Amino acid sequence: MERLTAVSLFSGAGGLDVGFEKAGIDTVFANEFDHDAAEAWRINRPEKASVMVEGDIHDHLKELKAYAGVDILFGGPPCQGFSVAGKMDPNDERSQLVWLFMDAVEILKPKVFVMENVAALGVLDKWEGVRNGIVKRGEKLGYEVTYRVHHTPDYGVPENRDRVIFLGVRKDVGKSDLFYTELDAFKMEPVTAREVIVSVGAFGSEENPQTCTANVTLASRPVMRKSPYAGMLVNGAGRPIDLNGIAPTLPASMGGNKTPIVDEISLHDASIPNWFETYHAGLVNGTINPGEPTVPKTIRRLTIKECAAIQTFPIGYQFSGKKTKQYKQIGNAVPCRFAEAVAKAVRCAFLEGN
Numbered sequence: 271m272e273r274l275t276a277v278s279l280f281s282g283a284g285g286l287d288v289g290f291e292k293a294g295i296d297t298v299f300a301n302e303f304d305h306d307a308a309e310a311w312r313i314n315r316p317e318k319a320s321v322m323v324e325g326d327i328h329d330h331l332k333e334l335k336a337y338a339g340v341d342i343l344f345g346g347p348p349c350q351g352f353s354v355a356g357k358m359d360p361n362d363e364r365s366q367l368v369w370l371f372m373d374a375v376e377i378l379k380p381k382v383f384v385m386e387n388v389a390a391l392g393v394l395d396k397w398e399g400v401r402n403g404i405v406k407r408g409e410k411l412g413y414e415v416t417y418r419v420h421h422t423p424d425y426g427v428p429e430n431r432d433r434v435i436f437l438g439v440r441k442d443v444g445k446s447d448l449f450y451t452e453l454d455a456f457k458m459e460p461v462t463a464r465e466v467i468v469s470v471g472a473f474g475s476e477e478n479p480q481t482c483t484a485n486v487t488l489a490s491r492p493v494m495r496k497s498p499y500a501g502m503l504v505n506g507a508g509r510p511i512d513l514n515g516i517a518p519t520l521p522a523s524m525g526g527n528k529t530p531i532v533d534e535i536s537l538h539d540a541s542i543p544n545w546f547e548t549y550h551a552g553l554v555n556g557t558i559n560p561g562e563p564t565v566p567k568t569i570r571r572l573t574i575k576e577c578a579a580i581q582t583f584p585i586g587y588q589f590s591g592k593k594t595k596q597y598k599q600i601g602n603a604v605p606c607r608f609a610e611a612v613a614k615a616v617r618c619a620f621l622e623g624n
Contacts, residue, residue, distance in 0.1 A: 279345035283310035283599035289609025293617050299337050301327050306591030307599050313588050334377045346386040347371050372407045383438040392419040392434030413438035416446045427605040428460040429517045429580050448619040456611035464513035470575045481593050482571035484527045490561040498550030510546040517580045522601035525594035534568040582607035
């Protein structure tokens with residue numbers, strides 16, 4: 271396989287990087303502002319630790335000139351300014367980092383660039399000006415720029431997560447529609463949440479230690495929905511997981527009562543309904559009063575290892591810092607399996623034989 275090179279910006283703990291590495295693409299420069307995330311990137315790539323340049327990318331843009339002509343530039347600028355889970359503030363400093371990414375495109379002039387972000391940036395009217403601005407800036411730099419929101423479970427990710435990908439193809443390299451054709455070839459069904467969680471190892475073992483001790487307490491005024499896996503049945507934003515389906519989107523705010531919830535009994539015996547199904551049914555038919563039952567001790571929060579597996583990080587991938595920082599690194603990451611599909615589609619569409 272021909273060696274292809276890439277620059278990785280806003281690398282985080284390396285979710286996108288895992289995918290591009292699996293596609294046979296060699297990162298020659300990486301940058302991340304957060305120390306713990308940068309350290310996680312290095313821990314998992316000891317032979318390439320020097321490639322990670324930690325710090326504010328504003329201070330390192332000049333260094334990118336040494337990598338001009340690299341095959342690919344990829345990265346996920348911080349998305350909190352665009353996310354519906356945040357304040358959606360266009361003046362949020364983090365909302366401005368997409369333009370810094372485009373500055374890097376101008377410096378590097380890669381054959382292809384891939385910029386990932388939250389789905390809201392790709393669909394909401396509020397951000398139409400940003401989308402159009404990215405496309406126009408790319409076109410001015412000599413790229414055909416397209417964007418689409420992708421449902422990551424379509425690529426084998428056992429998690430309900432949608433992300434937008436801005437794809438820029440230098441006009442002398444090819445047409446973007448070929449990428450989407452190639453990407454379709456990497457679609458696959460995800461395993462269930464039960465399968466992926468069980469695969470990590472027994473809860474509380476050395477292999478899969480308990481890492482979130484936040485109690486699960488019932489809301490006295492639950493927000494009801496048709497499904498026990500929607501609405502708000504408990505205090506905090508963490509929701510029970512439908513073990514027969516896929517996990518909800520894992521937020522970067524995990525580590526406390528925003529961490530998703532598992533029924534340990536149902537996890538290991540699919541014939542036993544999730545406790546929350548019984549509780550929800552009782553609320554609906556009026557046989558149970560909100561908040562009254564005692565939550566079984568077998569109801570608990572996802573561990574770091576389980577969250578990493580849901581985000582399709584390789585087994586044994588390590589994170590850095592306090593537990594809450596490790597949860598954050600996982601929640602902020604691009605699912606590795608989706609990243610791999612994107613990277614392989616880019617390689618097949620534009621870079622094979624070049």
